[in-house]
Every structure is written in structure tokens, then in C-alpha cells.
Amino acid sequence: MNDRRVVVVIDRDEEVRSVLQATLGEAGFEVHCAATGESGVALVRAKQPDTVTLDLALPDTDGYDVLRRIREFSHTYILIITARSGLRATLRGFDAGADDYMVKPIRPRELRARVDGMLRRPRQLTVPPIVTPREPLLMSPRLRGYVNSYEHKGLELDYAARAATIGGCTLQLTRTEFDLLHILLQRGTGVVTKTELVGLLGLIQRDEGPDGSAAGSRDPGRIIETHIGNLRRKLGDDARKPRWLKTVRGSGYTLA
Structure with missing residues (x-):
């Protein structure tokens, strides 16, 4: 059996493809x-x-169109690697379904760190569970569940199966959106700040140039807002009259 992890590199530049193939191949892909x-x-x-x-x-x-097409049938982690820097391009990538965004030129150590960080993400969700195995939830009568299974107002999440449903209909979530929903369900009625979410989701806040200087600083708060907005859209939730996800102004997010 082949247990090697698989990566697909999509890039028009033959030299870039060679660098990515060598770097990721050496990392065991x-x-x-x-x-x-x-x-x-x-x-x-x-x-x-x-x-x-x-x-x-x-x-x-267009690369954004390719991203959206992949998201129609796959939950794979997607790392955009591009020469386009700046917050607007980054947020557009996240809005289309990317999990992370890296600005060229490629730095092999950063590339490996970003890819490893994405693949570790499900195991890095360290928010303390608000329930214990086989014990009903006592903190809130509106949310009940177990460590790997949650239900809130008809929204169900099975962490082991990496599946989320509403009324039996499966939600097509990216991995980052799924992990974000999992964190919020774990926390229950407690508020999760944007800073906490950046850390728990393993999002990198700043791209650095070869000399260590900033080369396209990204606002982590805006990135979290984009993921929350995408998640709300897929849930069919209304930020003004939320059924599932509530914004606590100046603090973060919680269950409604």
C-alpha cells in the first residue's frame, strides 16, 4: 500500500513546477x-x-475559476502560490475557497511549513471540548453533543467523518470552513476571538521578503471575517438575525 501523501502542482512556469516538485518530493510527497x-x-x-x-x-x-471548480468536488487543502500580493488578492483567494496564500518567490522552508501546517490543522484544534464522552452537554440546553459529534438548531457536525449537515443536507465546506465551524461548536456559547481563530486555524499573518522584511502584510482579522462570511453563506445564515453564528462586536464570534 502506498501511504505517501499526494500533492498536485498547477503552475504555468516550468521552472516553478520543478522547484515545487523537488521541494515537496524531498518532503515525502x-x-x-x-x-x-x-x-x-x-x-x-x-x-x-x-x-x-x-x-x-x-x-x-483564471486561477480563481480553477479554484472554484476544484471546490465543487474536492475538500483538498489548496495553497495559492502566486506573484499577486496585497490584501485584496489574498481575500479574493480565500473567498474562492483557498486554505492559504503564499506570494512568490518561493522559499522552500516556508512552503514546507505552510503545507505541513495545513495538513496538521485538524489535529491542532485544541479548544477544550465542552462535553466529555457519553455525557450530555450541561452548559447550554440549545447545544448538545459529544466530543466528535455536535448538533445545534438542526446543524449537525461529525468531526470523525469530516461532515456537516443541515436537515440531512450535506454542506460543501472547505477544510478551513469545517475546522472553523468545529471550533465554534466546541466553544459553545463562549466567545472565540479572531486572534484565537488565527492561531487555532494555523493561518500565517504575514508574508516576508527574502531579507525578512514585510512583502505583503495581511490583516488576519479580515481573513477570518472572509471565512466567517463564506461559512455563513453556505449555512444560509443572516449576520443581522443569526440562527447559528453570532458576531460579538469588538470580541469575536459565538453560537447564536
Whole structure:
């Protein structure tokens, strides 16, 4: 049996593909490369990778469109690797379903750290459970569940199966959105701050240039807001009259 982790690299630049293939191959990945968006989507369907790296400047189609197409059938981790810096481009990537965003030039150590951080993310959710095995929840009559299973106003999450449903309908969540929902359900009616969420989700707050200087600082609060907005949209929730996720102004988020 082949237990190697699989990554699909989608980038128009042959030199960049070579660097990514060498770096990720040395890190123990089985690497498959594509030079176009169409071939990249086909490769993701065929290989069902653990991780995808995606350039936004592809020769045949827009990288954001490729990202959205992959998200229609896959929950793989997606790391955007692009020359486009700045908060607007970063937030657009997260809005389309990316898990992380890295600005070129590629720094192998940072690349490995980001990929490893994404793959560790489900095991890094360290918010103390608000229930213990086989004990009913006592903190709030509105939320009941077990360590790996939660139900709140018809919203159900099975952490072991990595599945979330409302009324029996499966929600198509990215891994980051799923982990974010899991954290909020674990915390129950307690508030989780944006700073806590950045740490628990393993989001990197700043890209640095080769000399260590800032090369596209990102606002972590805005990134969390984007993920919350995407999650609310998929839940069909209304921020003004929330059923599931409530914003505590100046503090963070909690269950409604």
C-alpha cells in the first residue's frame, strides 16, 4: 500500500513546477504537475490529492475559476502560490475557497511549513471540548453533543467523518470552513476571538521578503471575517438575525 501523501502542482512556469516538485518530493510527497487549469482540474479529479498548490496566472483560464471548480468536488487543502500580493488578492483567494496564500518567490522552508501546517490543522484544534464522552452537554440546553459529534438548531457536525449537515443536507465546506465551524461548536456559547481563530486555524499573518522584511502584510482579522462570511453563506445564515453564528462586536464570534 502506498501511504505517501499526494500533492498536485498547477503552475504555468516550468521552472516553478520543478522547484515545487523537488521541494515537496524531498518532503515525502508524491508530486503530480500540470501546466494549465484544465489539466490541473483533471489531475485533481484523478489523483484525489491531500494538497493542491495553485498559481493564479494560468495560460488557459483564471486561477480563481480553477479554484472554484476544484471546490465543487474536492475538500483538498489548496495553497495559492502566486506573484499577486496585497490584501485584496489574498481575500479574493480565500473567498474562492483557498486554505492559504503564499506570494512568490518561493522559499522552500516556508512552503514546507505552510503545507505541513495545513495538513496538521485538524489535529491542532485544541479548544477544550465542552462535553466529555457519553455525557450530555450541561452548559447550554440549545447545544448538545459529544466530543466528535455536535448538533445545534438542526446543524449537525461529525468531526470523525469530516461532515456537516443541515436537515440531512450535506454542506460543501472547505477544510478551513469545517475546522472553523468545529471550533465554534466546541466553544459553545463562549466567545472565540479572531486572534484565537488565527492561531487555532494555523493561518500565517504575514508574508516576508527574502531579507525578512514585510512583502505583503495581511490583516488576519479580515481573513477570518472572509471565512466567517463564506461559512455563513453556505449555512444560509443572516449576520443581522443569526440562527447559528453570532458576531460579538469588538470580541469575536459565538453560537447564536
